[in-house]
Structures are given as structure tokens and as C-alpha cells.
Amino acid sequence: NSKVIQTPRYLVKGQGQKAKMRCIPEKGHPVVFWYQQNKNNEFKFLINFQNQEVLQQIDMTEKRFSAECPSNSPCSLEIQSSEAGDSALYLCASSLEGASNSDYTFGSGTRLLVI
């Protein structure tokens, strides 16, 4: 069982609806990453945090997603207005040191279907 806990396991939303998913990183890991894996197995980096601060995010995340990692609460990633192309597996990972210094532990993912 993964030490990174993601909820919900599955999420079904209509176009235009908000879609929110959560991640509890491995205990003691201050660095959190979100990736989107599409049906072609392509991984897209979305955003990462160190503690509560955003380190990097792509343009799409900044414009269409709301993400945070508050202290003592799960991290969250929310699509403000879901589109069909957002249907994918959303994977959260955490790391002890981030960047190139340590390995990532991934959660089991939230599979989003936008209908």
C-alpha cells in the first residue's frame, strides 16, 4: 500500500463542473508533485510545492486549476471548470528533498472522467 494517500479513487464530472482531488503526502515529505497521465501514458507535470509554497507550475495549471498544500491538511488540486480533455489519471507524489536529491513516492491516483 502506498504511503501517499489520494482521494477519491474515481471522480465523474460534467463539463463545466469543478473537480477536486486530494493528496496526503508521505509523513515527513515536504515536497509534493502533481502529474496528469493521459490515456496514451504521457505524463504531464502540473505543479509542485515545498511545504506550502508553489515551486513550479505550468501555464495550464495557473490558468485553470486551483492547488494548495496547507499545513496540517491534505494537499488539493481542483479544476475550476472541467473539460473533456481533462479526463485522465491524476497522480500525486511526495519527496523528502525534491529536485534531484531523493526519490518520489506516488499515490494510487484519482481517475477523472469528464462527461
Next chain:
Amino acid sequence: GDKVKQSPSALSLQEGTNSALRCNFSIAATTVQWFLQNPRGSLINLFYLVPGTKENGRLKSAFDSKESYSTLHIRDAQLEDSGTYFCAAMNYNQGKLIFGQGTKLSIKP
């Protein structure tokens, strides 16, 4: 372009045989991770590598940063080894893992 290129894209093996998966990098990779994604979607950590080799049971992996490649060897393949294997490279300047496109491995009895 493909910064992390995996080969083969798919592989079918008889139970008990051996195989080798490969990743070639067009970026200056500093570390490499290998994962197995099961049918439920969970990414299972197999190896985290700095340049060198590691072994764990029937699995062995190597990372050569100078020649920009990594390999994963599976010995005596078992049915439970089936799934999609991903390598991912870390480049210090990028600050994040960059994934290959995966190798889908099917083990037949």
C-alpha cells in the same frame, strides 16, 4: 522531442524467461527512477538510481549517465511482473521527473 525514450514499447514473454528494458536520455539525467504501474494505476517504486547499478531479487537496474541510458533486467519472469514499466529521469535544472512512454510487459504461462 522525446527527452526520455523507452524501448521496446511492448513485450510479451514466457514465464521463466529473462528480459531487458531500456531508456535513452537526451537530457543530462542526474538520477533515474523505474516504476511498475499496475492495472489499477498505482505506480510502484522499483529503483532509484544515481549512476551505477542496483539489484533487488529478480530485478537489476543500471544507470550510465555518461552514455545517457538506463536498463532494467527482469530474471525468471513471473505472471505478477505483468504491467507497464516506466523510467523517469531527473535533470537538476528541470527540478522534476521526466517520464518515458512506458513498456507494456505481458507474461504468459
